[in-house]
Amino acid sequence: MRLLALCAHGDLTVSDLVRILGISQPRVSRHLKVMCESGLLERIREGAWVFYRLAPQGVGAEVARSIVGMLPESDPELALDRERLATIRAARAVEAAAYFRANAAHWDDLRGLFGSDRPVEEALRGYFIDRPLEDFLDIGTGTGRILDVMSPHAERCVGIDQSREMLAVARANLERAGVRNGHVRQGDMYALPFAAASFDGIVIHQVLHFAEDPAAVIAEAARVLRPGGRLAIADLAPHQREELREEHNHRRLGFSAGEITGWCAGVGLVARDCLDLAGRELVVRLWVADRPPVATPALRSESAPSVSSSHAAFDQGSSPS
DSSP, X not given: OHHHHHHTTSOBOHHHHHHHHOSOHHHHHHHHHHHHHTTSEEEEEETTEXXXXXXXXXXXHHHHHHHHHHSOTTOHHHHHHHHHHHHHHHHXXXXXXXXXXXXXXXXXXXXXXXXXXXXXXXXXXXXXTTSOOSEEEEETOTTSHHHHHHGGGOSEEEEEESOHHHHHHHHHHHHHHTOOSEEEEEOBXXXXXXXXXXXXXXXXXXXXXXXXXHHHHHHHHHHTEEEXXXXXXXXXXXXXXXXXHHHHOOSSSOOOHHHHHHHHHHTTOEEEEEEEEEOXXXXXXXXXXXXXXXXXXXXXXXXXXXXXHHHHHHHHHHOOO
């Protein structure tokens, strides 16, 4: 039960679970194996690491979510497990912040590992130039490069990032590029400082492989996306470069096409495209998903019974889609 409850909070490794539960690795592994075979959990291998999370679909997934939903929030053992999980994630956040702080000044050079940014930038621009774009958001803006690329195509642009050092670099870059309709602000990608349905276009560029919970980042992006709006994600396809975990603080070694598409579908977005762009050493993959527009009320059938004009006006103005 404790393992199942923890895996409901996102992708976790055996090592994470051992540290939280304080029991032996063989015992944890045995329980995980049984729950995977039963369809309650999903096992994802990435290089030398293996992650576990609640199964996304099927009878086992329904059973797992039902069990988790019945577990009492006030249970002291489960509460302690959540506290220990939060401690692990907080420690990783500190490590990530230190990494970004140390590398902010030459961040664009580090991204050269993925090959030239120009094809990715052109592809991202192409996904948005054929649609109205009043408000645009860049999640994890880094040096502000995507804001620079998208500013000619949007009325207003904003980038958020947790790192003050990155934001300082981004502000200097935007000033140097003469971007007047864009700005950056500090913010948490898991809790964006914006109201629901605030943006017509959102980009998450080379961010998710650093995230503890990529699905939660996508869900939060979907929350602030307007009906008819578009989300574009650029990240890495699966690879085996294990050294990126230690040297560059990567949490995930890329994502399969179906993984990102599934997370988008789970929060009501409709996948439109998935494109691979080969870099110098790694493949950059782009996903595009749209928030469906609000449906217009169906026209009243001529054979429908008549109603008073005042009621008809009320129906047309407030009937659900």
